[in-house]
Amino acid sequence: MNTAAPCAQAQPRAFLRHLFDVAVARALPAHCLPPHVPAPPRGRTLVLGAGKAAGAMVHALEAAWPATAPLGGLVVTRYGHTPPRPPGVPARVEIAQAAHPVPDAAGEQAARRLLALTEGLTADDLVICLISGGGSALLTLPADGLTLADKQRINRELLASGAGIHEMNALRKHLSRIKGGRLAAACGPAQILTLAISDVPGDDLSVIASGPTVADQSTCGDALTIARRHGIALPPAVAAALQSGALETPKPGDALFKRHRVELIATPQQSLQAAAEAARAAGIAAHVLSDEIEGESRDVGRLHAALARAVARGTGAFNPPCVLLSGGETTVTLAAPPAGGPPGRGGRAGEFCLGLAQALQGEPGVWGLAADTDGIDGVEDNAGALVAPDTLTRAADAGLGLADHIARHDAYGFFHALDDLVITGPTHTNVNDFRAILVV
Template identity: 65%
Template sequence: MSPDPRGFLRRLYDVAVASALPGQVLAAHLPPPPDPKKGRTLVLGAGKAGGSMAQALEAAWPAEAPLSGLVITRYGHVPPGFKPRRLEVVEAAHPVPDASGLAASEKLLALTKGLTADDLVICLISGGGSALMSLPAPGLLLSDKQAVNRALLNSGAAIGEMNCVRKHLSAIKGGRLAAACAPARVLTLTISDVPGDDPAVIASGPTVADATTCADALAICRRYRIDLPPAARAGLESGAFETPKPGDPRLAGHGLIMLSTPQMSLAAAADAARAEGFAAYILSDEIEGESRVVGGVHAALARAVARHGQPFAKPCVILSGGETTVTVDAGRPAGKGGRATEFLLGCALALQCEPGVYALAADTDGIDGVGPHAGALLTPTSLGRARALGLNPQALLDAHDSASFFEPLGDLLVPGPSFTNVNDFRALLIV
């Protein structure tokens, strides 16, 4: 057994994140520049990894080859020391869009004017781009998009459902950016943060044809009781907000390369665990559902291993990824927390101090919800220590205030922005 379960779990998280850094994976997938006498290279992008993707591209692109463009990333997510020389990097708000993101998106779309068939457009897309690349559909205001975004985030909707609505209320997502680039050749380099790695869902697929419809978006809003602004409802009901579909000739011949995925990062962490002498098992990189419920299911599995050696023998590490959700009751303010800490608190209450079970859950972008923590660590003593401090774990869970459970214990994980994003990372150590 590792003499330091906390340090061991943190090392696995660090390995998972490092394996997805753009500086490690982007350069090998860059195409040759177009003939400078005929065409140019334009870079467009958005996402939490946007700053580091821009940095990696600038470093690898030939100095003599022309390069220009604009990338939008989250506030605080530009790598330290990176001073863009040929690309413009703009910071904006996430998860609710702001005026900075709106202005940057308008400028980004305007850059597509005048492109020719001899030009190359490289699109750098990563998770978070849905909020960062926010350009409302005609007739909608930024305030409309903000209201719908907030409602979706609190609804419990899965990421694919949220992004179906977002792309239909957008003037730039759901394949519209790629359509605007026609007739130029478009290559999308993407880092996946969604279960199943569907490129049409990552950042709401700005360069990918969209198979969903306005009717699908309306059905999702009805299912989760999302109150749509009148202009948004009218655009969806009339079909005016329909997106480019598979087979659209404007998107013909475009390429897409998946640089990093949750599965790749989980595999890297599993290899690191095995190198330290532990058996490692990956449950899935596509786990969705309510965070607290998923935490309880993971706890049941850990107990089965700890008590019965089933389905795995201890000592071992169990890894999983995906994107869970936190459903906030309407009209009830939520406390401090996020998907990762709510998962862990649900796990803690189900484990009830089970000996020999440790866990780490964190978002690979370095921010769990609104942060500043990425997640937390759970030990067999966590519940006892919290109760000794007068905390009520169940009440904190019910109030979606899970960070307030881990913070007094000194068990929040605060690594800062990672400059990549392959979504939730969870590791359970059973010894």
């Protein structure tokens, strides 16, 4: 993105939104995928994949693929997350749509069809797997003994439990017939190239979309422990299968991975660095704290507030004006609404902003933005929210009780009333949480 940044001091909100847009642009498939497109093989090329960026990844691949070389396949993305097809690029790979974050019948049907396409592959064939965040829910094929209804319930309980993404996907892999390296096993003798956009802390390839083409180091025992730790009930037959190891996934060192190559085409760190460079080009010092921050969203917000307050008061590790950047994947542990009140709406980014606003207490000269780089915070229509020095004052004037909204996990209601939601629509990529705290 070459657009000049707005002045941070005069337009702090616009400046923060600019940094978010730069971070997203760095991870768009049209930008980052073409350099990784391989030469066509002697045999056929089959494209498979899943994730929120799958539609855009297909378009980028189709545009870069030789017109005379065969190409076909199927990917599945979230409803409404397929961008318009680039002019002059013919459709060669089917794009199916399904539900996220809780899987639906369309996702299960797409997974069955996708797996069936691997039949008859030979050593002369190439499978290009396009993988991005969200694929765990979109590529749903329950293990023996599980129904789709079981998977839906387990997903809902995991999402509400506060479990981290590594734990969630370790369990998901062992309850699937396609995740945890099983798709690679189905491709048999074919060469496999996985092009992945990372949305997980640490860029663990086996965790991105639950690693359908990547060897899995977690075990059936790990999956059982995770389910018990978070109170996830499993059907007795499935629990017994995990106990016996019958649902074990392919492991590192298995021969099936010898013809498999994985390339990360976009990562959270790359996007944070792009935002940092944009800030520095505008004359604002930028500090990338980490791209691997996890934890309860509101608590992470309070931690960022403490760092920003120290900077603003001249006692921190950095000098103002500056922007503090971070990424990762926080969690929200849902509890029943207090006193039987209505449940709130919102996602991780909004929850982070509630904690940030509460801890900043209107600190002068500090603004914050947190948003999910896929454009959707949880299941709402916003990517995230903004916090300003006058957030609490405006909330009080509007009769909004911050403590009540925090108790009900109602970030959407709070920031919507203040007109401080960040709304982008689907971005067609996903490198997870983006947070920027500006101190001037």
